[in-house]
Amino acid sequence: MNIQIDKDWWKDIFDEVYLQTDARSVCDESLTCQEVDFLEQALDLNSDQDVPILDMCGGQGRHALELAKRGFTNVTVLDYSEYLVGVGKKAAQAHDFDIHFIRGDARNTGLAGDAFQFVLVMGSSFGYFVNEAENKGVLNEAYRMLRPDGAALLDLPDRDYVLENFKAVSQHKANEDIEVRRTRSLKDEVLYSRETVFSEKNGPVRDKTYCTRLYSPEAISDLIYSAGFSA
Ligand SMILES: C[S@@+](CC[C@H](N)C(=O)[O-])C[C@H]1O[C@@H](n2cnc3c(N)ncnc32)[C@H](O)[C@@H]1O
Incomplete structure (x- = not known):
């Protein structure tokens, strides 16, 4: 991906x-x-x-x-x-x-x-x-x-910890209303993530991507x- x-x-x-x-x-x-x-x-x-x-x-x-x-x-x-x-x-x-x-x-x-x-x-x-x-x-x-x-x-x-525990998809409830889903990929020591946030009350809150270099x-x-x- x-x-x-x-x-x-x-x-x-x-x-x-x-x-x-x-x-x-x-x-x-x-x-x-x-x-x-x-x-x-x-x-x-x-x-x-x-x-x-x-x-x-x-x-x-x-x-x-x-x-x-x-x-x-x-x-x-x-x-x-x-x-x-x-x-x-x-x-x-x-x-x-x-x-x-x-x-x-x-x-x-x-x-x-x-x-x-x-x-x-x-x-x-x-x-x-x-x-x-x-x-x-x-x-x-x-x-x-x-x-x-x-x-x-x-x-x-911790780069090695992140690599050993890499999950292509994760999901958590931030609070009673907000659910966060993250999909990830790795390329050339950079961790790329897409975050979608959904509110039970209000529907989709956001869909954004970001990245962090691992050292x-x-x-x-x-x-x-x-x-x-x-x-
Ligand atoms: C994950 S947050 C951590 C904030 C804080 N250090 C903490 O531990 O709660 C990363 C922070 O870095 C700031 N940031 C990222 N790139 C920046 C830049 N080029 N100049 C100034 N702030 C930046 C963001 O606005 C954000 O507040």
Whole structure:
């Protein structure tokens, strides 16, 4: 099966429907807490709560909000989705958290260079371009925004796990009303998906395609080093 994608698919899929179809990962507070526990440990964040952190492709800012809840005072979220940035801003205001939410493209953010100690790319938000040079563009931009002694953290799907557990078709109920069906195909290390969403109350909600590049540890290391990073 050949799944055709529009190269700009990522510009309009991350909306209110996404927050339902992907709720079991991106609206699960206990999962977000576990992920932020991991960040605190892996990056030794607790030595300085004013450390500047950029949550790149941060969506509605679930990690940023949890970091702010834990006392981090200098967190920025950059995301292309106007809808998710709006949701995040409202949540931050409701909790009186001073998080900077910025709408922009991760390849060219317009943010200052050498500004962040940490750049996070969480929740499988990397590898959305079939053209690898554009994925590298995201890493180039992360590198440019980091302080010389800063670090980036990418949270990516485990390629081997995905391949071993590949399902050409899957279906789940996102909630009482919404059913999500995904068909998938793999080509040249890129996972292509077609997602159809059906509401019992309102009928068809959407039919969209998207893709994610899968990286072996070696492939992602090569790309990271080619963007200027060192271990
Ligand atoms: C799967 S969501 C994950 C969001 C968030 N990191 C999380 O874990 O909840 C991927 C996010 O990446 C954002 N995104 C994808 N490509 C982007 C780009 N080129 N520039 C900025 N944001 C982008 C989308 O708008 C979306 O919010």
